[in-house]
Every structure is written in C-alpha cells, then in structure tokens.
Amino acid sequence: MNYKIGEVSKMFNISKEMLRYYEKKGVLHPKRIDENNYRVYDEMDIFLLFEIVQYQAMNFHVTDIAEMLSNNYMENYAGYLEKYESSLRKEIA
C-alpha cells in the first residue's frame, strides 16, 4: 500500500515539512512518482515512521535515529534496546 504525504501527515499528525526533514536527515526514503515528483510512502516507510515516533518518545535525536535505522537495523535492534535501558536506569538513578 502506498500513501501520499498528506495521508501520512494526517495519520501520524506530522507536518509534511517534517516528513521532508526526516527524508533530508536520511530516516525516510520515499519513492518518487516521476510524473509529478510526488513522494510515495510504502509499508517500509510507514514502519520506519513508527520507529521514529517511538524513538523520539524515548528521547533519541533524529540524527541518531537516522543512523541506527540505516545501518543493520535488525542486527543491532537488541543493542539499541539495551542502550535505551541503560539510559533509563541512568535517569532513574
């Protein structure tokens, strides 16, 4: 399933400029319709967006999210969780 930027913007309550910003940061890689240059967000982009909002809720910066999502994400997933856990414990202490 593909979505246009307006639909994605609505379902995540994120402005289209923010989506463009995420794209610039390298977090999202929507395809382009050559005909009109529209951005097309597929399932993978939607999944990545979920991850983005999740990590933002965990106080990760967009640049960090971009880095972890672009480099062997699945292999390092547990590592990122541990990193988050340690940051939580630090915050509690």
Next chain:
DNA sequence: TTTCTCACA
C-alpha cells in the same frame, strides 16, 4: 517547525 508561494489536476 511553521509559513508562504508556485504548480498541477
């Protein structure tokens, strides 16, 4: 992050 302008259907 928000706002403004231009292009397209």
Next chain:
DNA sequence: TGTGAGCA
C-alpha cells in the same frame, strides 16, 4: 479549490 513541493 485542494494538495504537494520547495524555500526562508
């Protein structure tokens, strides 16, 4: 007239 892109 509404929606998307790009810029400041």
